[in-house]
Amino acid sequence: QEKCILTGTWRNDLGSNMTISAVNEAGQFSGLYLTAVSAAEKPILVSPLNGSQHIDDLGQPTFGFTVTWSFSVSTTVFVGQCFVDDQGKETLQTMWLLREKVKSAEDNWKATTVGTNVFTRI
Numbered sequence: 001q002e003k004c005i006l007t008g009t010w011r012n013d014l015g016s017n018m019t020i021s022a023v024n025e026a027g028q029f030s031g032l033y034l035t036a037v038s039a040a041e042k043p044i045l046v047s048p049l050n051g052s053q054h055i056d057d058l059g060q061p062t063f064g065f066t067v068t069w070s071f072s073v074s075t076t077v078f079v080g081q082c083f084v085d086d087q088g089k090e091t092l093q094t095m096w097l098l099r100e101k102v103k104s105a106e107d108n109w110k111a112t113t114v115g116t117n118v119f120t121r122i
């Protein structure tokens, strides 16, 4: 299928941009994530991402990727699916888990945030 190969640049509803490199024959990819908002008090920098998508099925594949934040001690994993509408427009419907480093195991309960997020190509 020609749609929903994730290579390219995407923007989400929080104004974050991500650029995904070539997807190899195993569906693996890497890229960069530039967030527009953050809870960290440090300047926002580009952060690396790695993931993989299904490429062997009949379109609208599922995928997952991990962003290791370069400006805060935290990590986000995304899972989702690419959908194509009847105009051929692709959207990535995702859910994410943001894990922030906490001082001790006693604080482990409050370390993970969850959310949903939609990306479209720019």
Ligand SMILES: CN1C(=O)N(C)[C@H]2CS[C@@H](CCCCC(=O)O)[C@H]21
Binding pocket: 012, 014, 016, 035, 036, 037, 038, 039, 040, 069, 072, 073, 074, 076, 096, 098, 100, 115, 117
């Ligand atoms: C901007 N974001 C975005 O595009 N999301 C889908 C959500 C889930 S990752 C988070 C940003 C985390 C930045 C690093 C940190 O604040 O620890 C937020």
